[in-house]
Amino acid sequence: MKIAIASDHAGFRYKEQIKTFLIEAGHEVKDFGTHSDQACDYPDIIRPAAEAVAEGKFERGIVLGGSGNGEAMVANKVAGIRCSLCWDLRSARFAREHNDANMLSLGERMMSIHAALEIVELWLKTPFQAGRHAKRLEKMHKRG
Secondary structure (H helix, E strand, O other): OEEEEEEOHHHHHHHHHHHHHHHHOOOEEEEOOOOOOOOOOHHHHHHHHHHHHHOOOOOEEEEEEOOOHHHHHHHHOOOOOOEEEOOOHHHHHHHHHOOOOOEEEEEHHHOOHHHHHHHHHHHHHOOOOOOHHHHHHHHHHHOO
């Protein structure tokens, strides 16, 4: 799978570890930054990753920050993006099954790296259930 990944300074350490995990699992990964733990403004880094996913250059995207909240908000400003902030396995599974989330947001300050890797793995392998959920997604996109 082709995956875009990006973080601000507060998500940098986990981004690097998740990127390695994804590559070792056979995924093609593009890192949109940041490339250090020096303070930066997350919209400058997250938006290009979200735009690349929305344009179909990548099948999925993963963004990280301290809490993941701001990163999810920025990504969701891009038309066609459904970025879900996940904090455990259940939220990650529902994000895919019910909402067909094409981007995942994680907070480095909110969980262990072990939990983050488990969430990423489950989120990537979980299919969209469609059915009644597909109708809801259509409504979401019609209304903005």
